[in-house]
Amino acid sequence: MLTAERKALIQRVLQRDGRLIAKSFSQEIGISEDTIRRDLRELAAEGLLQRVHGGALPASSAEADFASRQAIGASAKSSLGRAAARLIARGQIVFLDGGTSNIQLARQIPLDLRATVITHSPSIAVELAGHPSIEVEMIGGRLFKHSIVTVGSTSAEAIARIQTDIFFMGVTGLHPEIGATTGDAEEASIKRLISRQAGETIVIATKEKLGAASPYQIVPMSEITTVITEGQDESGQLDQFKSAAVTVVEVDD
């Protein structure tokens, strides 16, 4: 087995299980613990995971900081969410992905707007249960705890039967050449499917996600209709996205 393969596998297991035990993992793939520990040390040095006694945890440790992630940059996310919510027209069928940006979006939907929201995020469903005029449809399936969205074949089948006007996609990275990416292969696959069923695919990206790339590609830039991001374009990155035939909406805080 190649070193690079092994390292990729480590990251995948880490994304899937939210942790990795050095001893049991080494037995599982039939490699000595020493080698695994070496890999873990190197990946930790690159900041790709968090090394702990006994194994490793994801770099941005899983659900533990879901709440704190929500707190960080909340004001920026809520103004992005407000801008995104304005793109929903009366009567449309909208797919809302999981993630903190989309929860903000859900909170910003005008109270008199009548529309249908499809989601595979229980958090979004709970949030919208309090909205007076939005019809909510929940996609079932196995719960992927890290992102708190449903995945798997049950989800895929349900999604395949629904055509939507707009898909607000959550990503962990958005790169001009690589496109939209996320940290889990199965999640990427589900997002790809949703995108195919949608007329428009819109990505809300805070500035730290611009130019970043995670292991798994969801779709290339060509599949993305609109990017909603913060207005302070320091690095000129936005020009790269604009030239990719994508509408870029810049929002000031």
Add this chain to the structure above:
Amino acid sequence: MLTAERKALIQRVLQRDGRLIAKSFSQEIGISEDTIRRDLRELAAEGLLQRVHGGALPASSAEADFASRQAIGASAKSSLGRAAARLIARGQIVFLDGGTSNIQLARQIPLDLRATVITHSPSIAVELAGHPSIEVEMIGGRLFKHSIVTVGSTSAEAIARIQTDIFFMGVTGLHPEIGATTGDAEEASIKRLISRQAGETIVIATKEKLGAASPYQIVPMSEITTVITEGQDESGQLDQFKSAAVTVVEVDD
């Protein structure tokens, strides 16, 4: 279990419950008290929590305030949930209905119990996303906002394909002759279907629900295996249930 995971878990429980008892927590996750106390000491040294005799409280005083408010009175409600959670055996497939009683139940599931929870309540799904060893399967469908559960034909189809060991049913009334009732016809129909797919049907009923009846019958008493309720039987109502070949679990506060 990794040390870092354990510490993360401690902080999450602290955030959720507003407090942590060293002794009961150590039993819950099957680790010696010494280790837990050591963890608490270390986390306190980092300023991540406040160490107190018997356990720990959240670091910030604002949260501690919220915590004590929540702790008072919640203990009465959660004791029913705790009793219910004890009925779940390792490896079982359990259907958790919506409702506040079942959310309490979800919170009381021992942290080391491995089981699968099926639910049509997004709130339950979100709650269990934080549980380290429970597999969660979400039933999709149209969201019935009043109860925050999914209903409709999509839900019904998904439910019809699943056989479960136990169904913890939420009701608004439980009457010795009329049986279990609720306020919405469609919800009643979905609950009936779930009950048919389950080996046991268990109802958690606070005392104000006993003897009460809502417009729509879900199932007659003969379909209910167990009733979990509060221990203070003033009116002799429980005898009526006991004579209906139902196991009655009385819980003292």
Add this chain to the structure above:
DNA sequence: CTTGACTCTGCACGATATTGCACGAAAATT
């Protein structure tokens, strides 16, 4: 084809960390 530099891997071993137990001290409860 050979040689030498280089990398990767597994093993050995001393260093370090973690855990549970024992026991006396401190705190809470009666």
Add this chain to the structure above:
DNA sequence: AATTTTCGTGCAATATCGTGCAGAGTCAAG
């Protein structure tokens, strides 16, 4: 004041870590 519970520390057993080292494989220059 007596009793029970909880705490903290020392200690020993165990698990995990990091490093040095040697053998195997790779690759390119000779």
